[in-house]
Amino acid sequence: MKLSEQYTRASIIIAVTVLIIGSIIYFFTINYIARTQLDNDLGEEIEEVTAYINTNHHLPKQLDFDEDITVFIKTNKIELPVRYFDTTYVNPKEDESQPGRAVSGLVSLGNQHYEVVITESREATEYLIQFISLITIGLMVVLVFILFLTNRFILNGLWKPFYKTLIEIKSFNISDDKNLELIDTKVDEFNELNTAVLTMSSNVKSDFQNLKQYTDNASHEMQTPLAVITSKLDMLIQDETLKPEQYGQINDIYAATNKLARLNQSLLLLVKIENNLIDDIDTFNLNTLVEDKIKQFNELITNKKIELEVNLSPKEITASKYLIDILLNNLLSNAIRHNVFGGKLIITLTEDQLAIKNNGPPQIMNTDTIFERFQKSNKSEGTGLGLAIVKNICSRYKWKICYSMDNELHIFHVDFS
Amino acid sequence: MKLLVIEDEQGLRENIMSYFNDGNVCESCATLADAIYKLSNYDYDCVLLDIGLPDGDGFAVLDFLKKNKKDEAVLIISARNSLDDKIRGLNIGADDYLTKPFHLSELKARVTSVYRRKTTNGNNMLVFNEINIDLPGRVVSIKGSPIVLTRKEYDMLLYFIANKGKVIAKNAIAEHLWGDEMDMHNNFDFIYTHVKNLRKKLLDADCKDYLKSVYGIGYKFLAE
Structure with missing residues (x-):
């Protein structure tokens, strides 16, 4: 009221x-x-x-x-x-x-x-x-009527600047460059409120800019040494007098560097999602994107002789294509990587949910911590950030992601409603 | 090909220089000021541009090239994996965008492709000894007779030819073929299968055996 x-x-x-x-x-x-x-x-x-x-x-x-x-x-x-x-x-x-x-x-x-x-x-x-x-x-009737009119019109008029401020605050976008447009009023309280809101928003914006800067810098500072390591290794292997054991060592360094680069990128991606730094909103068909992804993963699927069952109904969503691509990548690569040889992979897309079911380790994973950072099974070679990223992407679009297990199938489903 | 490498990290710069130093003329600089100086005095075929330079933004180089109507092919190598930067770079005249860290073989494949796109006018044939590749049609012929390659085999062949004479690590090939978003998790059986098939198809068409396996690390496409 x-x-x-x-x-x-x-x-x-x-x-x-x-x-x-x-x-x-x-x-x-x-x-x-x-x-x-x-x-x-x-x-x-x-x-x-x-x-x-x-x-x-x-x-x-x-x-x-x-x-x-x-x-x-x-x-x-x-x-x-x-x-x-x-x-x-x-x-x-x-x-x-x-x-x-x-x-x-x-x-x-x-x-x-x-x-x-x-x-x-x-x-x-x-x-x-x-x-x-x-x-x-x-x-009495006249008095009540007048009281009603006064309250309605005069009070509404008095509160107008407040509602104007409220609308401005609601439309406040942290990554926007424009400042809040607040009107001066005769009411001291509202003027104070406006000043407070303005100060707060400019503080928040400058903090946000700093964070953005930090994200960029961190990325830059870590990626360049990684690039140096990779390129040094690329040069090192040109020496064909190296022994297979040495190549083995180099392979391990490659793998570790690769993992480090992934980890770094995943962490930066998490920060970016959490701070709404990715805002390239698009409307597209999710079913087409899922189909493309399945094609991309086709080799991995056939290599493991995975029995694929796909059931996609048309579904249009409005989101960042980049993020949805990452979401599907993470979910599908998990479903394939943790699958057993000759296991099942069932992908279902309906109007309100995307479900990915797959065989895997027989025991259920910890449902409380599975979406937390660096929660991974010991055998997993992943970064431990994949599902955390998935969860963040989902909550970014107010979707719900759930994990459950049914009849030896691990189930991840995303509820769009 | 005359190449200018603009990169402030010395280790990376030197590696790029020595990797490209087979039949290419390579020059390098570490600052924006040097880059502008070199570009205003000399012409290059291709520029490798790092966006984060100590004395300024690498985008300034792109602006400079555009303003002076110079048509160097530009490949951005950036530590920032930011969509905005990518779009901005490509919009103001860059030809490609590569995020660090990358394999030198990947860089070379990209540079070759960008350079080829800039220089060939209509005649888009890549010839390597008896191998003849019609790039727009994606048709490979050996000694005049065409062979059928899958998409991955075709990509792989181009990648090998661009990096001929170099040892290429398996994970570099994997990243090239499947992209770095798709985590292959050091499962390189796929590459082995694809390389085996490609090699067999080439040999069947009476092509010389260029593909050598370097035990334990990867492959090498012979340069001669």
Whole structure:
């Protein structure tokens, strides 16, 4: 949920709650005041009746006092406290009943005591209360509506620079040369945020440049001595007076140099993938690439008399062709190298996964560490980086790589989803 | 062929010089300034260019050649195995790009091929004694009669002829034929099979036996 939405929601809930509680209190207060007013009036009526009787020595006629209905009932009671109560008021002119308020008290004419009951219509008061309530509800609705609009438009406007910054940060590409374009705002907090983001991004970029430089330099510094060794060996073997044992030694040096060069290149490749230094994105058919790879490895496959089973459905992917080439190389060369003579190799490509199954050593490899660097079986002549590279390439494209074993087949599958 | 080797690593430079020193004129320099000086004063057939030079970027040499409309064939030898560099180099006039470390035989095969592409105008025939190779058609004839070679055998033959008279290590041949991405893991049986087949086909066509096995290390294609 957006911040402004959350804020609007909270403020409206609070406002409505306060308004409801307020209006309930308000309603009862108004009611109480109106009632007290009525009772005061009725009290005065009683006093007027008493005064009338004292002056005129007879009972007043009914309806003498305004619109009120006054009733006298003979009673033997000597004492009757003044009592106020709700009742029904029947308007004598229109002959309809309305809510009313009444007061009863005791008056005496000579020795005769009368209970006097004066009833007054409450309609006007009720009407007033209804009217006030309506206005209050109307005000409440308008207030909530205005609150909603204010929050929506003013708050959104206020947060605009923030969202602009957010978009810039989202599109931030570390290998891009262009800087973030952040707008100046009147809000101090946002300006501070922008400054912080700018500083951070330029720091990150310069670190990244350094790393790139380092990668290049490391590559250069190590590859050149390796090139010297290789070329020295190439020259050395031109001397045909060397003995086979010496050639054997040279072969070993060749192999070690070769391995070192591979190791170096693999390490540099890992660094490059981890830092997104390879970004030649292309859209191509993976099935065609797999077919080509199988052709490339054909000799190795036939040499080991491996039974090949290929099942490829068309699959288009968007990735670096260079990296996918390396991924397939590593997976296939493992599947062939660790295969047994006359073993099986099953390659399946579907819309969501690429699976490579092959025979090999009978026991399952450690599934936790198999994709880690320099985790390799003792017999393996590889660099120990092949699967780490595969894993990095997969995670680069948010694919999932899994290893399992089923029915003597080692299975590697890449999930594209 | 007149060759200029621009490489700052002395050991490598000397080795390249002595490997190419059979019928070729080789000159060398170690800095960008020297390279520019030499190129502005002399003409070469082919330039071997290291990108990382102590006094500057090797790409400057390519720019210089382009600006002065010189048509030396250029082969970049770089320690950087970077796609960007490769594309950049080839875009501004280099003819090939080789990443260190490499075998001298590979370098020679590439230089020969680049040089051949630059110099032959239409007549793309490679003649070595009785062996006649039509390069665009990829047809090999011995004493006028064509023989059928597989792709690998054909590549291998060209590679041997480019490196005639040199002992070539088996792993250099493997890298040439299968590329260095494909890890052959010192399994050189394949090479033996291919060499055996090639040799047999050549002998069957009444070709002289040029292919000599150098025990324990590799092969040699006789130069005479």
